[in-house]
Amino acid sequence: xxxxxxxxxxxxxxxxxxxxxxxxxxxxxxxxxxxxxxxxxxxxxxxxxxxxxxxxxxxxxxxxxxxxxxxxxxxxxxxxxxxxxxxxxxxxxxxxxxxxxxxxxxxxxxxxxxxxxxxxxxxxxxxxxxxxxxxxxxxxxxxxxxxxxxxxxxxxxxxxxxxxxxxxxxxxxxxxxxxxxxxxxxxxxxxxx
Amino acid sequence: xxxxxxxxxxxxxxxxxxxxxxxxxxxxxxxxxxxxxxxxxxxxxxxxxxxxxxxxxxxxxxxxxxxxxxxxxxxxxxxxxxxxxxxxxxxxxxxxxxxxxxxxxxxxxxxxxxxxxxxxxxxxxxxxxxxxxxxxxxxxxxxxxxxxxxxxxxxxxxxxxxxxxxxxxxxxxxxxxxxxxxxxxxxxxxxxxxxxxx
Numbered sequence: 001x002x003x004x005x006x007x008x009x010x011x012x013x014x015x016x017x018x019x020x021x022x023x024x025x026x027x028x029x030x031x032x033x034x035x036x037x038x039x040x041x042x043x044x045x046x047x048x049x050x051x052x053x054x055x056x057x058x059x060x061x062x063x064x065x066x067x068x069x070x071x072x073x074x075x076x077x078x079x080x081x082x083x084x085x086x087x088x089x090x091x092x093x094x095x096x097x098x099x100x101x102x103x104x105x106x107x108x109x110x111x112x113x114x115x116x117x118x119x120x121x122x123x124x125x126x127x128x129x130x131x132x133x134x135x136x137x138x139x140x141x142x143x144x145x146x147x148x149x150x151x152x153x154x155x156x157x158x159x160x161x162x163x164x165x166x167x168x169x170x171x172x173x174x175x176x177x178x179x180x181x182x183x184x185x186x187x188x189x190x191x192x193x
Numbered sequence: 194x195x196x197x198x199x200x201x202x203x204x205x206x207x208x209x210x211x212x213x214x215x216x217x218x219x220x221x222x223x224x225x226x227x228x229x230x231x232x233x234x235x236x237x238x239x240x241x242x243x244x245x246x247x248x249x250x251x252x253x254x255x256x257x258x259x260x261x262x263x264x265x266x267x268x269x270x271x272x273x274x275x276x277x278x279x280x281x282x283x284x285x286x287x288x289x290x291x292x293x294x295x296x297x298x299x300x301x302x303x304x305x306x307x308x309x310x311x312x313x314x315x316x317x318x319x320x321x322x323x324x325x326x327x328x329x330x331x332x333x334x335x336x337x338x339x340x341x342x343x344x345x346x347x348x349x350x351x352x353x354x355x356x357x358x359x360x361x362x363x364x365x366x367x368x369x370x371x372x373x374x375x376x377x378x379x380x381x382x383x384x385x386x387x388x389x390x391x
Contacts (some may be wrong), residue, residue, distance in 0.1 A: 001283060003276040005309075006269055047279035071267025072277070073244050075325060078261055 001089065006068065010092050015101050021103020024054055029107055032157055037180060039118045040108055044176055046181055050104060051166035055135055056159045058100050059142065066145040073146065077097035082147075087130040089146060096193040097187060101132055118178035127173055134165050194218055194257070195240065195333050195364060201387075202235055210234050217333065217366055222359045224376070225368045233368035234264045236384070237335045253333060260331025262339055266322030266329070270311035275304045278328060287329035292362035296324045300339030300350055304387035307388045314384060315342030327358060334358065334365045340373055352376055 002010075028043055044050050046124065067091050069076070076085050106114075116124035138158045145151040174181035197215040201208070209232040217223055227233050238244035240251050251391055254261060268277045273339045274297065282288040295305040302321040310318065319342050326334050340348050352375040359379075367376070368384075383390045 001280075003269060003272045003280045005276065006275075009271060019383050054289060068269060068271075072243070073279075074238075074261075074263045074267070077243055078241055078259065079281060079284040080289055081269045084284065 001084070005107040009068075010065060010094060013065065014095055017061065017096055018099040019056070020101045020115065021105075024049060024083050025104045025107040029111055035158060037118055038113045039124075039128060040105075040113075040115045040176060041124055042118060043108065043113075044104060045127060045170060048166070051162060053171075054100060054104075055162050058135075060155055061098050061159045062118045062139055063142050063145055063158070065089070065092055065096075065152060066142055067151050069146055070151060072169070086143060090140060090143055093119055093142055095135060097139045099133075101135075110192065112128060113140045113171070118180045120177070127168075127177055128163060130173070131170065135162070138162055194254045195366070196252040196381065197240060198250050198252070200236070200239055200246045200251065202232075202239060202244070202246050208387050210239070210246075211387055213389050215382070215389060216362045218363045219332070219364055221357060221364050221379045222267050222377070223364075223366045224372070224381045225366060225377040225384055225389070226372065226381065227368070227371065228370055231369075231384045232387055233369075233384055234337050237261060237263065237366075240335060253375060257332045258287070258329065259333050259335070260326035261335040262319075262326045264321045264326075266318055267342045268310045268318070268321065272307050273307055273314065273315070273357050274302055274310055275306075277310055277321060278325055282329055285329075289311050289328070293324065294327050296323075296328055299325065300347060306359075316344060317348060319343050320347060322333065323354075327354070327363075332363055334363060336365065336367045338369050339367060340369065348373060 025044075028047070028049065032038075032043060036069075069085060069089065073082075076082060101182055115121065138161055142154060145154050148154070171181070179185050195215070195217040197213055200210055200213040204209040213236060225233055225236070235244065239246045241259060241263070243263070248269060253329070260333060262300045269280060272280070276295065278297075278310055279288060279290065282293065288370065297304040300323070313321070319339065323336065323339055326336060339351060343351065355367070355376065360364055366372075367378075380391075
């Protein structure tokens with residue numbers, strides 16, 4: 001259904017996002033402080049790299065991919081194709097997010113480190129799932145670009161919500177998982193020497 | 194048959210269309226003139242259901258299929274002209290490559306030209322816009338400023354196509370701020386201050 005070049009464009013970005021995830025993850029693992037605790041949340045969720053840089057980048061790419069269709073939307077609507085194109089765009093942005101997380105977690109699986117050493121595996125798993133779900137929801141919200149106006153505002157809003165979640169909600173939830181992520185505790189126990 | 198009944202539309206406090214009534218029969222070629230911003234494009238968007246009217250309704254015949262060239266046609270900018278047309282035609286399984294190629298050649302566009310449509314001139318984009326409005330055997334065709342940027346030869350090809358389509362029973366409504374000398378309209382209407390005059 002989608003023309004060849006547009007499809008090719010999406011596949012290139014999908015592969016690019018996956019490779020970016022792999023490289024960023026490999027870098028995080030290779031430069032991981034040996035004194036620090038090996039825990040998947042300590043490697044990916046507590047640092048800002050994933051939320052601040054990688055997810056913001058993916059949200060921008062997904063937004064731009066949707067914007068490609070906004071100019072031709074009147075002709076799509078005229079032919080009753082909005083739902084079909086909306087579904088395809090949704091699949092594309094969800095795949096972008098999935099490619100990022102696959103790229104991020106595959107190196108961790110490869111190195112074989114234990115996943116949850118600082119807290120319960122149940123809460124740790126829930127935090128990872130919540131992190132992924134938030135990204136999927138934000139990617140889905142980007143579809144508003146196709147149906148409404150102000151695309152750049154919508155991309156900006158998605159990035160801001162992503163950061164608000166990371167800095168204001170996720171960081172609090174990480175403390176529930178382990179006191180190790182409490183800033184005061186860290187200041188006293190890790191940085192006091 | 195296209196029937197527009199008592200359609201009104203305002204943007205904030207500005208009344209753009211006021212109690213518009215229009216009936217276009219099969220095979221009719223109608224011209225709506227009006228200065229820029231007179232509401233021609235708004236009327237077309239309402240007919241094409243891209244915009245909801247504040248009041249009034251638009252009715253098409255049960256077998257009618259609407260085609261429209263909306264002002265400043267937008268496309269998938271990385272794709273070629275043929276790819277764009279094929280994409281649109283495939284949306285509702287009306288794809289006929291032979292017909293699209295023939296229409297492109299008729300408008301002096303090379304269907305096998307691989308260059309992206311973003312590199313097309315305004316006139317070439319306009320021609321692709323006209324083709325998408327007629328390529329699926331649409332029975333009611335709305336053309337908003339169709340000759341914008343098109344050369345004299347292209348205008349001749351466009352006029353010929355319009356007359357051919359109306360001869361085969363298709364209805365065409367052309368909206369433009371100027372007149373196209375070669376066009377033989379069945380009716381000429383004028384849109385001014387939101388009111389449509391005969």
